[in-house]
Amino acid sequence: MFGLKSDWSLNANDRYFTLDDYARSLPRWCTGCGDLGILAAIHRVCRENQILPENMVSVSGIGCSSRLPHYMNGYGFHGLHGRALPVACGVKSRRPDLDIWVATGDGDCFSIGAAHWVHALRYNMDITVLVFDNGIYGLTKKQTSPTTPEEYLTNTHPTGALLPPLNPLTVSLGVSNISFVAQMVDWNPPLLYETIKAAHDHKGTSFVRIIQRCPVYMESLNLEMMDDPTNLLLLHHENGIPVPEGVDRLFENQLEHDPSNLPAALGIAADRSKMPVGLLYRNDEALCYDELSSVGLDMSYEEKLAGVNTALDKFSV
Amino acid sequence: MNDQLISVQEVSSAAEDLQARDAAEPIPEHIVEIVSDSGEGAQKCGQTFGIVSARMGNGVWTVEIIPAEIQPPARTPDGASGIRIRVGEDLMTNMGNEANLVVAFNEQVLRSRLASHAYKAGTIVLLDNMWASDSSEDIRTQYSEALNEFAEFGLEVYELPIQTECLKVVPDPRKGKNMFVLGMLSHIYSRDKEQALNEIANIFSRKSEKVISTNHDLFRAGYLFAQQNVPYHYEIAPSKLADKPMVVMSGNQAVGLGVMASGMEMVSMYPITPATSASHYLADDFHLTGGFVHQAEDEIAAIGFAIGASYAGKTACTITSGPGIALKTEMISLASMAEIPLVIVDVQRGGPSTGLPTKVEQGDLLTTMFGAPGDSPKVIIAAATISECFHFVTLARRLAESFRIPVIVLTDANLATGVQPFERPDVTIDWFAAPVDQSDWDENVPAYDWDEETGLSARAIPGMRNGGYVLTGLAHNRKGKIAYDTTSNQEGSDMRSLKMATLAGTLNRPEVHGEAEGDLLIVGWGSTLGTIEEAVDVARENGHKVSSIHLRFLSPLEPGLRDIFSKFKKVMTIEINYSDAANAPRITEENRRYAQLALLLRAHTLVDVDCWSVVSGHPLQPGNISRVIMDRVAEIEGDKKCLD
Numbered sequence: 023m024f025g026l027k028s029d030w031s032l033n034a035n036d037r038y039f040t041l042d043d044y045a046r047s048l049p050r051w052c053t054g055c056g057d058l059g060i061l062a063a064i065h066r067v068c069r070e071n072q073i074l075p076e077n078m079v080s081v082s083g084i085g086c087s088s089r090l091p092h093y094m095n096g097y098g099f100h101g102l103h104g105r106a107l108p109v110a111c112g113v114k115s116r117r118p119d120l121d122i123w124v125a126t127g128d129g130d131c132f133s134i135g136a137a138h139w140v141h142a143l144r145y146n147m148d149i150t151v152l153v154f155d156n157g158i159y160g161l162t163k164k165q166t167s168p169t170t171p172e173e174y175l176t177n178t179h180p181t182g183a184l185l186p187p188l189n190p191l192t193v194s195l196g197v198s199n200i201s202f203v204a205q206m207v208d209w210n211p212p213l214l215y216e217t218i219k220a221a222h223d224h225k226g227t228s229f230v231r232i233i234q235r236c237p238v239y240m241e242s243l244n245l246e247m248m249d250d251p252t253n254l255l256l257l258h259h260e261n262g263i264p265v266p267e268g269v270d271r272l273f274e275n276q277l278e279h280d281p282s283n284l285p286a287a288l289g290i291a292a293d294r295s296k297m298p299v300g301l302l303y304r305n306d307e308a309l310c311y312d313e314l315s316s317v318g319l320d321m322s323y324e325e326k327l328a329g330v331n332t333a334l335d336k337f338s339v
Numbered sequence: 340m341n342d343q344l345i346s347v348q349e350v351s352s353a354a355e356d357l358q359a360r361d362a363a364e365p366i367p368e369h370i371v372e373i374v375s376d377s378g379e380g381a382q383k384c385g386q387t388f389g390i391v392s393a394r395m396g397n398g399v400w401t402v403e404i405i406p407a408e409i410q411p412p413a414r415t416p417d418g419a420s421g422i423r424i425r426v427g428e429d430l431m432t433n434m435g436n437e438a439n440l441v442v443a444f445n446e447q448v449l450r451s452r453l454a455s456h457a458y459k460a461g462t463i464v465l466l467d468n469m470w471a472s473d474s475s476e477d478i479r480t481q482y483s484e485a486l487n488e489f490a491e492f493g494l495e496v497y498e499l500p501i502q503t504e505c506l507k508v509v510p511d512p513r514k515g516k517n518m519f520v521l522g523m524l525s526h527i528y529s530r531d532k533e534q535a536l537n538e539i540a541n542i543f544s545r546k547s548e549k550v551i552s553t554n555h556d557l558f559r560a561g562y563l564f565a566q567q568n569v570p571y572h573y574e575i576a577p578s579k580l581a582d583k584p585m586v587v588m589s590g591n592q593a594v595g596l597g598v599m600a601s602g603m604e605m606v607s608m609y610p611i612t613p614a615t616s617a618s619h620y621l622a623d624d625f626h627l628t629g630g631f632v633h634q635a636e637d638e639i640a641a642i643g644f645a646i647g648a649s650y651a652g653k654t655a656c657t658i659t660s661g662p663g664i665a666l667k668t669e670m671i672s673l674a675s676m677a678e679i680p681l682v683i684v685d686v687q688r689g690g691p692s693t694g695l696p697t698k699v700e701q702g703d704l705l706t707t708m709f710g711a712p713g714d715s716p717k718v719i720i721a722a723a724t725i726s727e728c729f730h731f732v733t734l735a736r737r738l739a740e741s742f743r744i745p746v747i748v749l750t751d752a753n754l755a756t757g758v759q760p761f762e763r764p765d766v767t768i769d770w771f772a773a774p775v776d777q778s779d780w781d782e783n784v785p786a787y788d789w790d791e792e793t794g795l796s797a798r799a800i801p802g803m804r805n806g807g808y809v810l811t812g813l814a815h816n817r818k819g820k821i822a823y824d825t826t827s828n829q830e831g832s833d834m835r836s837l838k839m840a841t842l843a844g845t846l847n848r849p850e851v852h853g854e855a856e857g858d859l860l861i862v863g864w865g866s867t868l869g870t871i872e873e874a875v876d877v878a879r880e881n882g883h884k885v886s887s888i889h890l891r892f893l894s895p896l897e898p899g900l901r902d903i904f905s906k907f908k909k910v911m912t913i914e915i916n917y918s919d920a921a922n923a924p925r926i927t928e929e930n931r932r933y934a935q936l937a938l939l940l941r942a943h944t945l946v947d948v949d950c951w952s953v954v955s956g957h958p959l960q961p962g963n964i965s966r967v968i969m970d971r972v973a974e975i976e977g978d979k980k981c982l983d
């Protein structure tokens with residue numbers, strides 16, 4: 023951290039990081055893509071928290087959104103379609119010192135990676151999971167995703183999606199040991215920043231579904247939502263996402279919602295008439311699996327050697 | 340263990356021991372089986388018999404007889420559950436041919452063993468006679484019919500009141516008969532009674548003193564019963580090899596211990612037979628070295644989790660079997676492409692598909708080698724013994740890190756459950772993975788700084804300052820940047836392949852068992868080592884010019900094969916996987932599908948390598964191989980006569 027410390031000392035070698043220190047190459051997303059705003063918000067949170075770049079690992083799957091690690095400084099893992107979460111959890115399992123970000127798409131997380139989504143939420147390891155939900159498969163050019171609205175025309179369902187979309191919020195809230203569920207839109211930068219900051223600060227798996235614009239394949243859908251803010255419902259509470267001054271005026275519909283109230287959160291999540299934005303649920307007491315999986319990290323080599331010999335003794339003849 | 344203090348009884352039984360030993364007939368080795376319905380503890384009995392024998396300095400090899408269902412119907416041939424223990428003066432390397440002595444809890448399970456050619460005329464059978472007086476007439480008839488069948492075959496059946504005797508000690512002999520039988524066998528084979536009692540106390544160490552003393556009583560009752568009623572009494576001298584400190588365990592336990600001795604801190608797995616017991620073992624003991632077993636939601640997540648830890652500098656291991664390998668394929672390819680060290684243990688079982696979960700097959704060689712998109716080079720090594728199950732896991736961790744590559748260790752159901760003593764490994768601290776390097780990375784060194792001579796490159800670990808890079812499974816250049824240009828993917832592929840050649844350059848030629856030239860060379864891999872060599876030795880004793888080699892490295896292959904092959908008139912593999920028999924209907928030289936190693940060797944050496952393989956699910960026995968050898972040798976020697 024830069025500046026004077028509480029003991030009045032000033033270490034000249036201390037590093038201070040600017041926004042540029044968190045960027046890598048220039049993003050190659052389409053003009054107007056909501057992913058750009060999410061990236062900017064993440065960079066701001068990194069700077070605000072002065073995360074050591076070398077201690078950051080951004081893990082993703084495959085999709086437009088999963089390009090994110092290429093635009094983040096530090097370490098990145100751009101792995102397989104749907105498999106970001108197991109890798110991220112594996113990194114955290116024996117390296118609890120690392121700061122883990124996961125970027126995943128609606129196809130990546132809710133379709134091919136659905137099993138990992140449910141289980142990673144249950145593991146509740148201390149990682150930040152951002153789902154870039156554009157309601158479509160972007161990278162592979164407009165196929166139906168689990169969150170594509172009914173009757174929306176896609177290349178795999180040219181007469182419209184056949185089934186009602188999956189509700190990622192009710193599913194997440196239904197997972198035992200869940201500890202943080204929030205939803206946000208990419209086009210409200212101050213609230214997006216606050217949401218990602220709260221998610222990152224939370225100890226445990228913070229799951230944020232970000233409604234993300236894809237002007238190339240989902241233009242009409244996003245316009246509808248942006249043009250008519252009555253579709254949205256702002257959740258606020260003293261323990262919720264801080265709502266910056268002035269921002270609340272953008273929301274006609276608001277609800278005071280205590281994020282410790284799971285049944286209320288489920289009710290809000292299940293109501294398809296309004297899209298809630300804000301913190302639906304938080305439980306700081308949930309068990310963190312990384313605290314279990316990292317047992318023995320402090321063991322010395324001598325102790326390990328003694329351990330191997332104790333184990334061998336049991337088999338000796 | 341208080342009851343060991345009943346000193347009067349001990350003193351008198353010690354005297355009996357002496358007497359008994361005097362009369363024992365010395366034998367070099369015996370094959371013993373215990374067969375029962377599932378759940379009657381035959382395996383526990385046999386394992387204990389094996390461990391006691393190993394502790395007494397004998398060579399031991401055990402094979403479990405496992406029904407495919409957890410609770411198959413009682414008294415059915417298909418439900419046969421049990422264990423075979425081969426005990427001898429020398430190192431035992433395989434299950435041998437037909438059993439010498441069998442203890443059977445019912446007659447039906449014997450029928451299935453008979454059908455699998457496990458017995459010969461003269462095999463001694465000690466059979467519980469409780470079924471002769473069963474209240475059901477059907478059962479009584481089945482019993483007497485089976486006895487006729489056995490007599491016709493030539494089994495030497497002794498009907499013994501095992502159940503009745505056990506009832507004198509416990510109310511329900513279904514739990515406990517096994518310890519009575521252990522007592523019987525201990526007398527028959529002059530086993531060290533103290534060792535056996537200690538071992539029983541170990542088995543039940545988590546149970547109450549009462550349970551231990553009841554089982555001790557059963558053991559003593561069985562011992563005494565055999566002494567007074569069974570006309571067989573043998574002595575097997577300890578092996579000369581036993582001067583060195585030894586350990587005795589199953590292949591899966593050896594895999595687990597290998598993980599610990601290699602310094603790996605994490606095993607990430609999804610339960611699958613016959614691999615799971617390795618993780619069961621680790622779940623008990625991994626904490627001794629500070630490790631953790633992660634049971635993932637599926638096999639893909641299991642390997643993804645291990646890859647995550649490996650990427651972060653803690654090379655991890657995932658343990659699975661064939662169907663799990665199928666699911667992990669995409670991740671293995673990622674580890675190959677992005678050069679992530681990783682250890683994958685594949686305890687092979689019978690395939691295809693869900694196949695024969697509890698049975699033996701060497702069916703995953705080609706899928707591990709080629710089952711991936713594009714060219715995904717990886718190291719594949721196959722353990723041939725229980726000791727190698729241990730050592731190859733430690734070797735795998737080192738190879739994975741030095742070559743920045745996934746390493747697959749192949750074992751199989753035969754090794755997984757087999758128990759064999761081996762020299763106690765002298766583990767030292769340098770066996771362990773080095774601490775995670777967190778020094779600064781030189782900014783000028785790219786993420787994949789491929790050495791043109793070897794393909795090797797150093798790896799930045801998260802936490803290293805200035806080392807940040809984005810690992811990707813997309814085509815990438817030296818800098819680790821996604822690159823779709825015309826040269827980058829070629830260069831990356833060349834470099835990853837070059838590592839294989841670099842590793843191959845460090846390997847030794849396989850040793851030839853037998854003469855370096857002759858008529859027939861058998862090539863094997865995996866758990867068939869002892870069986871093949873025993874059959875080769877028999878052929879050689881009979882004057883045939885037969886030798887064998889056994890491959891441990893399958894990818895890359897060991898060097899010198901073409902040269903070794905050129906010294907023999909015929910080369911063939913013996914494997915436990917599918918191949919068309921050369922003389923099967925419709926099969927021609929052109930369309931014949933070869934066994935897996937044979938196919939590889941044909942491509943690799945351009946030698947016309949023949950093969951013999953089966954997928955019966957059973958481990959090979961020396962006798963199977965002897966017959967194949969005699970067939971081939973007859974062809975070769977026949978040819979020779981024509982030339983003369």
Ligand SMILES: Cc1ncc(C[n+]2csc(CCOP(=O)(O)OP(=O)(O)O)c2C)c(N)n1
Nearest residue numbers: 084085086087103127128129130159160161
């Ligand atoms: C195993 C596998 N199956 C399919 C694909 C092809 N694929 C790549 S991205 C993608 C969908 C991406 O959609 P989403 O996760 O919503 O991300 P977006 O591009 O919309 O950000 C698919 C099907 C793949 N790369 N790997």
Ligand code: SF4
Nearest residue numbers: 051052055086160236
């Ligand atoms: S296709 Fe859509 S989601 Fe993908 S980069 Fe373009 S705008 Fe963004």
Ligand SMILES: [Mg+2]
Nearest residue numbers: 127128156158
């Ligand atoms: Mg999408």
